[in-house]
Amino acid sequence: MKQKPKWKTISLSVIGFLVAFQFYQPARNVYDGQVEGSDFIQVYNPPKAVNQILEKSCYNCHSNNTKYEWFDYIQPGRMFVESHITNGKQDLNFSEWSNYYRGKQERLLQSIVTQVEKNEMPLLSYLWLHPEARLTKDEKQALINWIKDKK
Ligand code: HEC
Numbered sequence: 460m461k462q463k464p465k466w467k468t469i470s471l472s473v474i475g476f477l478v479a480f481q482f483y484q485p486a487r488n489v490y491d492g493q494v495e496g497s498d499f500i501q502v503y504n505p506p507k508a509v510n511q512i513l514e515k516s517c518y519n520c521h522s523n524n525t526k527y528e529w530f531d532y533i534q535p536g537r538m539f540v541e542s543h544i545t546n547g548k549q550d551l552n553f554s555e556w557s558n559y560y561r562g563k564q565e566r567l568l569q570s571i572v573t574q575v576e577k578n579e580m581p582l583l584s585y586l587w588l589h590p591e592a593r594l595t596k597d598e599k600q601a602l603i604n605w606i607k608d609k610k
Contacts, residue, residue, distance in 0.1 A: 484532065497557040498556060508598075520544050551571075571606060575602060
């Protein structure tokens, strides 16, 4: 006789696993809520519109201070959020801007333009849950123009 799948046991194990998973909460990316002197915005003092774009769409992954939403704490999402922050900061950390040597700053400024033009940033998977980070055409242009003008 063929054994029937034990759906009840299977679903209970899945639920149990998800509940246990919630206890895994990696360290949060919050420095002390202060803007550091080395911060990109402190260094360049861009117009307010540009600040807002960077803060709402980029700083959560590319700075030392993430503004978490309640659902960012729910696993397995939490794991992805934290790995995006780690990888994002490794490539570009706006909080550490003035500590980068000049060549690196120039390469990164160019890279920001390319990433935004090609819609690679903010990451698509992030936008599903954080639609407020989506940039309008005008916002993208404002950011790109400001970077191009300041060179
Ligand atoms: C959800 C997190 C997240 C957000 C939000 C985000 N990024 Fe990223 N960013 C990453 C990750 C992760 C990488 C590393 C490369 C990859 O995985 O694609 C990256 C890479 C980059 C790079 C490449 C750096 C290099 O070395 O050339 C640039 C530039 C960049 N991001 C700019 C931005 C800008 C500008 C914004 C806002 C408009 C933004 N990112 C928003 C996570 C994010």
